Amino acid sequence: GAAASSGDCGGLFSTAVAKGVAVCTYSDSGRAHECAGRGRERRAMLVCRVIAGRVKKRVGLDELMDASVRSEFDSVKGDDGELVVFDSRAVLPCFLLIYKL
Numbered sequence: 001g002a003a004a005s006s007g008d009c010g011g012l013f014s015t016a017v018a019k020g021v022a023v024c025t026y027s028d029s030g031r032a033h034e035c036a037g038r039g040r041e042r043r044a045m046l047v048c049r050v051i052a053g054r055v056k057k058r059v060g061l062d063e064l065m066d067a068s069v070r071s072e073f074d075s076v077k078g079d080d081g082e083l084v085v086f087d088s089r090a091v092l093p094c095f096l097l098i099y100k101l
């Protein structure tokens with residue numbers, strides 16, 4: 001979601017960004033699967049609702065490290081359906097899917 005408070009579904013993972021942790025979500029399960037770990041037999045995907053808040057369209061990776069972006073925006077949206085959320089409380093789990101490859 002690129003609006004003030006919209007919902008996204010997809011996979012997610014946490015990553016260290018600047019002086020904190022961010023949650024990376026994807027708008028579709030295919031992209032989330034591509035970016036998931038390298039599990040051989042089974043994988044798990046957490047389907048969530050995401051409150052995007054104030055969204056900045058990402059131009060480069062440097063923006064994720066910029067403290068001023070974190071202070072002005074709640075999340076950063078990439079071109080590939082990726083949404084990096086700076087507050088983990090904005091990610092609301094709905095379902096856990098466990099699947100075999």
